[in-house]
Amino acid sequence: xxxxxxxxxxxxxxxxxxxxxxxxxxxxxxxxxxxxxxxxxxxxxxxxxxxxxxxxxxxxxxxxxxxxxxxxxxxxxxxxxxxxxxxxxxxxxxxxxxxxxxxxxxxxxxxxxxxxxxxxxxxxxxxxxxxxxxxxxxxxxxxxxxxxxxxxxxxxxxxxxxxxxxxxxxxxxxxxxxxxxxxxxxxxxxxxxxxxxxxxxxxxxxxxxxxxxxxxxxxxxxxxxxxxxxxxxxxxxxxxxxxxxxxxxxxxxxxxxxxxxxxxxxxxxxxxxxxxxxxxxxxxxxxxxxxxxxxxxxxxxxxxxxxxxxxxxxxxxxxxxxxxxxxxxxxxxxxxxxxxxxxxxxxxxxxxxxxxxxxxxxxxxxxxxxxxxxxxxxxxxxxxxxxxxxxxxxxxxxxxxxxxxxxxxxxxxxxxxxxxxxxxxxxxxxxxxxxxxxxxxxxxxxxxxxxxxxxxxxxxxxxxxxxxxxxxxxxxxxxxxxxxxxxxxxxxxxxxxxxxxxxxxxxxxxxxxxxxxxxxxxxxxxxxxxxxxxxxxxxxxxxxxxxxxxxxxxxxxxxxxxxxxxxxxxxxxxxxxxxxxxxxxxxxxxxxxxxxxxxxxxxxxxxxxxxxxxxxxxxxxxxxxxxxxxxxxxxxxxxxxxxxxxxxxxxxxxxxxxxxxxxxxxxxxxxxxxxxxxxxxxxxxxx
Numbered sequence: 001x002x003x004x005x006x007x008x009x010x011x012x013x014x015x016x017x018x019x020x021x022x023x024x025x026x027x028x029x030x031x032x033x034x035x036x037x038x039x040x041x042x043x044x045x046x047x048x049x050x051x052x053x054x055x056x057x058x059x060x061x062x063x064x065x066x067x068x069x070x071x072x073x074x075x076x077x078x079x080x081x082x083x084x085x086x087x088x089x090x091x092x093x094x095x096x097x098x099x100x101x102x103x104x105x106x107x108x109x110x111x112x113x114x115x116x117x118x119x120x121x122x123x124x125x126x127x128x129x130x131x132x133x134x135x136x137x138x139x140x141x142x143x144x145x146x147x148x149x150x151x152x153x154x155x156x157x158x159x160x161x162x163x164x165x166x167x168x169x170x171x172x173x174x175x176x177x178x179x180x181x182x183x184x185x186x187x188x189x190x191x192x193x194x195x196x197x198x199x200x201x202x203x204x205x206x207x208x209x210x211x212x213x214x215x216x217x218x219x220x221x222x223x224x225x226x227x228x229x230x231x232x233x234x235x236x237x238x239x240x241x242x243x244x245x246x247x248x249x250x251x252x253x254x255x256x257x258x259x260x261x262x263x264x265x266x267x268x269x270x271x272x273x274x275x276x277x278x279x280x281x282x283x284x285x286x287x288x289x290x291x292x293x294x295x296x297x298x299x300x301x302x303x304x305x306x307x308x309x310x311x312x313x314x315x316x317x318x319x320x321x322x323x324x325x326x327x328x329x330x331x332x333x334x335x336x337x338x339x340x341x342x343x344x345x346x347x348x349x350x351x352x353x354x355x356x357x358x359x360x361x362x363x364x365x366x367x368x369x370x371x372x373x374x375x376x377x378x379x380x381x382x383x384x385x386x387x388x389x390x391x392x393x394x395x396x397x398x399x400x401x402x403x404x405x406x407x408x409x410x411x412x413x414x415x416x417x418x419x420x421x422x423x424x425x426x427x428x429x430x431x432x433x434x435x436x437x438x439x440x441x442x443x444x445x446x447x448x449x450x451x452x453x454x455x456x457x458x459x460x461x462x463x464x465x466x467x468x469x470x471x472x473x474x475x476x477x478x479x480x481x482x483x484x485x486x487x488x489x490x491x492x493x494x495x496x497x498x499x500x501x502x503x504x505x506x507x508x509x510x511x512x513x514x515x516x517x518x519x520x521x522x523x524x525x526x527x528x529x530x531x532x533x534x535x536x537x538x539x540x541x542x543x544x545x546x547x548x549x550x551x552x553x554x555x556x557x558x559x560x561x562x563x564x565x566x567x568x569x570x571x572x573x574x575x576x577x578x579x580x581x582x583x584x585x586x587x588x589x590x591x592x593x594x595x596x597x598x599x600x601x602x603x604x605x606x607x608x609x610x611x612x613x614x615x616x617x618x619x620x621x622x623x624x625x626x627x628x629x630x631x632x633x634x635x636x637x638x639x640x641x642x643x644x645x646x647x648x649x650x651x652x653x654x655x656x657x658x659x660x661x662x663x664x665x666x667x668x669x670x671x672x673x674x675x676x677x678x679x680x681x682x683x684x685x686x687x
Contacts, residue, residue, distance in 0.1 A: 033085060034058045040081045042074050046149050046171045061086065069093045072169035073150070094290045094317075096170030098153070098163050099186040101201055102138035103216075103677035105159025109137055110680070125179040134679045135628055136199055138182045144174035153183075188290045191236055192312050193603040195569075198619040198627060203676045205267060207621060208255040210593040211237045215252055215267055216675050222274055223670035228285055230274045235287040239311035239357075240304065240350045240595060242279055243333060245272030246342050248592050257676055260633045263641035265673045266661075273661040279349055284356055290317035295609050298323060298376045298384045300367045300406065303331020304591045305531075306387035307351065308598025309605070310359040316606050320358070321381075323365040326397050331389055333591060335396045368405040373534050374498055378559050382609040383535050385601050386563075390528035390586040403427050406529045407494070407563060409501025413525040417441060420448045430520040431455045434504050436491050437462070437525025437579050440469045445523065446481050458517060459485045460506050462579060490577015494522060494532065494563040509574045526585035530578045531597065532563035533604050566604050567614050569622050628679055635683035642669040 037058040049057040049070045060066035069079035110133040121143040130139050140159035152167035174183040181199045196202045205215045221230035234241045248268050256264035295318045299310045302324030310320040373384050394400050403415035403425050411427045419425040429452040465487045493505035503518045568575040568582050588594035607614035642665050674681035
């Protein structure tokens with residue numbers, strides 16, 4: 001008996017000792033700040049913050065990886081409480097909400113088979129990708145509804161999910177669970193930056209539009225009489241809607257599905273109708289914009305692209321300023337289009353709309369003369385974008401009798417060649433020169449550069465050696481002049497210090513390997529300066545700027561800067577670098593294409609000023625994309641297209657080209673739109 005008691009006591013002591021040791025060895029320290037924040041959070045564990053649970057989000061907030069207002073299930077009171085715990089202030093957070101991206105439910109869509117399996121969209125997708133003919137269409141089983149913890153989603157009578165934006169918190173649970181990517185989070189920023197993918201229901205007309213306007217939606221709203229909503233849709237992607245409605249080449253109409261049956265919908269004329277409605281009401285209808293970011297961006301060039309970049313930059317929440325060389329804004333639109341097609345009142349109306357969005361505009365300001373890019377960066381601008389236009393713009397403003405230099409050390413090849421015969425055209429070439437491109441005029445350029453004292457000349461060519469413009473003798477002659485040619489390469493970045501160019505970065509087009517070259521002069525073989533976004537580079541520059549602002553000190557440290565090319569579409573791996581097939585080397589083919597260039601520039605600026613790596617979507621739609629489509633129509637009645645009437649008296653009208661659609665004609669024409677999906681469209685009867 002005694003031995004049993006002794007043995008049990010010893011065992012208890014041993015277990016106790018082990019537990020004491022274990023409590024010391026496996027003790028997990030809980031940060032009291034994390035615990036306090038976790039107690040404030042609602043405990044929904046919805047995952048909308050991007051972390052698996054409220055405790056993980058609390059830890060992320062303490063670590064500086066998540067904002068104090070990151071909880072989508074809580075209100076402002078929770079954000080304020082967390083801010084008090086952290087000792088910081090609360091900044092505005094851009095609202096996000098879910099948006100459905102499908103047009104036709106199972107009741108109207110063509111089906112491959114009837115599905116009677118498990119009532120879950122993920123299960124239906126496992127069976128031949130789903131029962132609908134459309135490979136990406138919504139299956140209508142409501143799995144997204146079951147995933148929403150806030151009652152913001154319901155299934156409509158058409159078998160498609162409906163979002164109650166008042167209840168939607170933007171948690172993203174529905175987006176994560178949808179196997180067809182039909183439900184997506186959306187916001188002002190997302191809609192501006194987005195590039196369309198093959199996983200989305202993008203109609204043929206929308207794919208053909210360089211600006212990517214949601215055409216079928218704005219036409220649907222016109223048909224319903226919601227002109228305010230229609231303008232909102234148009235202006236999501238279009239800062240010059242009234243102008244474009246008069247001069248657009250209307251590529252969308254060449255891809256309208258009604259062409260399989262009769263005539264295309266008068267898409268552009270419908271845009272004009274609703275834009276004229278706004279102008280005649282003299283009441284501005286503006287698209288949504290994100291909360292103020294506190295960031296400042298500068299755009300050099302007050303043409304279509306520059307004003308568009310500033311417009312979209314302002315909508316992204318940034319303080320945008322446009323610097324224009326001439327005394328008038330509008331670029332080519334101002335001087336190169338007949339007044340009968342585009343009155344200046346219409347152009348001024350749209351430009352004023354951009355100004356009303358918060359864009360500041362300064363005229364009579366020439367880059368390289370009245371200011372420099374390093375000066376702008378040193379004066380508080382977080383980014384500078386160059387949209388100076390091409391040779392056509394310079395001819396229009398009478399600026400061809402001198403050499404432009406938009407950023408330090410950079411000149412156009414055409415100015416260099418003309419400087420050889422015209423002493424008034426001054427190209428300040430230094431010793432180390434890089435020439436981008438050059439073609440058959442390269443020997444002439446080298447001769448002029450040598451006469452100006454250049455000692456080291458490097459040519460960066462996108463071509464392979466076998467495709468060079470020169471024969472063996474020509475290449476040998478250039479080599480004797482001390483010229484080095486680097487083939488299969490493109491310039492991706494320029495670097496500088498204060499008012500000097502210090503180098504360029506180039507990429508090997510075949511391998512993707514990047515290299516840097518020291519240089520003080522860059523000669524660009526195109527008719528316009530490249531579209532680059534300039535930002536301060538290096539931690540030292542940013543730290544010095546912050547110290548100057550906080551301490552009020554005059555920081556004499558040099559400003560290190562860089563100019564980065566815009567993101568290219570992933571058509572091929574060889575599209576990186578300047579002077580690629582995707583680059584504009586003179587003027588844009590159309591104003592609507594220039595507008596999209598401005599939008600893409602604003603997206604690049606937005607990413608660069610926040611230090612976010614910008615990557616195009618993996619399945620982005622390009623010109624070579626193969627998409628599901630239809631090649632004939634059934635059960636669609638023949639209806640003639642409505643034609644604009646020519647103005648009877650051009651002298652008495654502000655717009656002297658045509659009258660535009662009346663209310664009745666506009667509604668009739670809007671009714672011709674088939675409201676297409678990817679392969680769906682409105683039919684007059686059941687097949």
